[in-house]
Amino acid sequence: MKFVYSVLISLVVLSCSQDGDSNDSLSNYPSHSPQDSAQISTTSIVILGTSQDAGFPQIACTKDCCKDVFGQPELHGKVSSLGLIDVSTDKTYIFDATPDFAEQMKSITSLEMKSENEFVDGIFLTHAHIGHYTGLMYLGKEATDANKVPVYAMPRMKTFLTNDGPWSQLVSRENIEIEEMQDETAIKLSDDLEVMPFTVPHRDEFSETVGFRIEGPRKTALFIPDIDKWEKWSKDIVEEIKNVDYAFLDATFFSGAEINNRDISQIPHPFIIESFETFKDLSEEDKAKIVFIHFNHTNPVLNPESKESMEVLEKGFRIGRRNEVFEL
Numbered sequence: 482m483k484f485v486y487s488v489l490i491s492l493v494v495l496s497c498s499q500d501g502d503s504n505d506s507l508s509n510y511p512s513h514s515p516q517d518s519a520q521i522s523t524t525s526i527v528i529l530g531t532s533q534d535a536g537f538p539q540i541a542c543t544k545d546c547c548k549d550v551f552g553q554p555e556l557h558g559k560v561s562s563l564g565l566i567d568v569s570t571d572k573t574y575i576f577d578a579t580p581d582f583a584e585q586m587k588s589i590t591s592l593e594m595k596s597e598n599e600f601v602d603g604i605f606l607t608h609a610h611i612g613h614y615t616g617l618m619y620l621g622k623e624a625t626d627a628n629k630v631p632v633y634a635m636p637r638m639k640t641f642l643t644n645d646g647p648w649s650q651l652v653s654r655e656n657i658e659i660e661e662m663q664d665e666t667a668i669k670l671s672d673d674l675e676v677m678p679f680t681v682p683h684r685d686e687f688s689e690t691v692g693f694r695i696e697g698p699r700k701t702a703l704f705i706p707d708i709d710k711w712e713k714w715s716k717d718i719v720e721e722i723k724n725v726d727y728a729f730l731d732a733t734f735f736s737g738a739e740i741n742n743r744d745i746s747q748i749p750h751p752f753i754i755e756s757f758e759t760f761k762d763l764s765e766e767d768k769a770k771i772v773f774i775h776f777n778h779t780n781p782v783l784n785p786e787s788k789e790s791m792e793v794l795e796k797g798f799r800i801g802r803r804n805e806v807f808e809l
Contacts, residue, residue, distance in 0.1 A: 520594040523675060524697045526727070526807045527592060529575070529585040530559030531774045532783075533733050534612025536580060539778040554791050555735055558783065560612045560804055561706045561775040563783075564589030564601075565695065570671045571595040572602040576693060576704055578632075582616025583624075588804070590662045603631040603660075605676060607706060609641050609688035617648065629658040633668065635678065636661060638688035662691070673698035674809070681705060682713040697809025702728035705706065706775040707731055711751050711759050719760065722767055727807055732756065732773035735780050735789050752777075753782065753789075757796060768797035772807075 519639070521527075538547030550556045550699055560579035566589065573593045575586060607613050620627040634642060639659050642648040651657045660666065667677040675696050683690035692705035702777030703725050711718045722728045733750035751759070753773060760768060775791065776782060781789040782800050793800055 515565055519591050521566050521806060524566065524809045525566050526568065526695065526702055526729075526809060527564040528729075528772075528774070528801050528805045528807075529562040529564045530579060530581055530803055531776055531801045532560050532612075533775055533777040533780075534560060534579075534610055534630055535778070536560050536588050536781065537776075537778045542778060544779070547693060547782070558776075558778075560584060563704055564592070565674075565809075566593045567671050567674050568593075569673060569698075570668070573598075573605045574605065574670070575601045576605045576678075577607055577613040577706070578604050578616035579612050580615055584618050585616075589753055600625075600630055601672070603633060604657075605633045605678075605693060606635075606638055607692065607704075608685070608690035609685060610684075610707065611704070614638075614642075614648075617642075617657065621647070621651050622654060622656070625656075625673060626654075627656045629655050631660050632657045633660045633676075634676075635664070635680075635689045635691055637685075641687045663693070667696075679716075681708045683707050683709055688808075692784035694725070695809065700807075700809045702727040702729065702807070702809065704729045707753065711756070719763065721762065722760070722770055723734075726770060727772060728770050729772045729774050729801065730756070731775050732782070733775050733777045733780070735782060753780075753793065756798075760798075765797050771801065771807075772801045773800045774801040776785055789805060 538550040543546070559581040561577065561596040562579050562585050563576040565574040565576070566586065571593060573589045575589055579585060590599055590601060617632070619625060620630055639661050642659060643652050656718070662678045664680050669675045677694045677696070678691040679694065681690050681692050690707060692703060692708070695702045695704065703721060706729070707751065708731050709713060722787065724758060730752050731750055735753045749778045773782065782793055784790060785800070790800060
């Protein structure tokens with residue numbers, strides 16, 4: 482499996498301790514600057530962010546993972562999102578409009594150097610939780626006042642955006658143009674690129690939740706940033722992984738131990754340690770397809786030198802890092 486790394490930034494951060502008494506300091510970890518951007522010559526996926534909805538550092542967090550990071554923007558983590566470049570059409574797409582949407586859209590459009598378009602050619606939304614759609618606000622009157630940016634949304638998500646303010650203003654002013662998706666119906670973006678949404682179990686207060694299967698000219702990827710638990714899904718995640726080349730998967734928490742101030746049963750996600758068990762019988766080749774993403778600010782794998790990060794890698798899996806590029 483060939484991975485291409487372009488403008489790789491390793492976010493080096495501290496992990497939250499339960500009691501906030503870690504003796505680690507930021508000086509123990511080297512920081513890295515982005516390399517010079519280079520044109521991407523093949524249809525590719527780019528990781529634009531790996532943090533859970535509220536980002537890193539998280540608001541009001543006084544634990545060691547966050548308290549020393551607020552004043553150091555170079556250590557901040559962007560919210561989980563993927564970018565997609567289609568070199569056959571010189572178009573770009575983004576998966577989820579996060580609170581970091583402005584910078585993430587600039588990142589992906591800058592990597593596609595043949596087009597001068599500052600806007601992506603389409604936004605694919607997974608669901609109506611804050612880290613996945615609120616970046617749409619930057620397309621409105623108060624910001625770019627964009628013109629008919631295509632937004633791909635499931636039926637309930639379309640209804641939510643159309644009927645509930647302030648999002649409804651984006652629709653009425655034609656800042657966005659909603660393209661309704663259907664479960665397991667592929668959307669053909671070009672002759673050799675298509676995207677298919679599929680529903681997954683999650684907390685669906687305002688919309689359904691979907692993941693995406695992205696099929697390129699040579700390779701295929703899964704993108705599932707949010708799901709309650711693997712066993713709640715009607716599909717077998719192990720078999721789904723076997724049928725793709727990359728799998729960008731929900732890894733919000735390493736384990737339940739890192740959350741000590743909330744009822745974790747109310748925020749279910751597959752713990753990384755649970756995914757270890759679920760995926761233990763996969764071949765080495767299939768394990769290497771898995772790229773963990775969507776990390777809560779408490780997740781110790783945010784620190785690339787933590788023992789938890791080492792464990793993930795030793796077991797043959799990958800940890801998503803911002804600006805990694807994966808050829809399709």
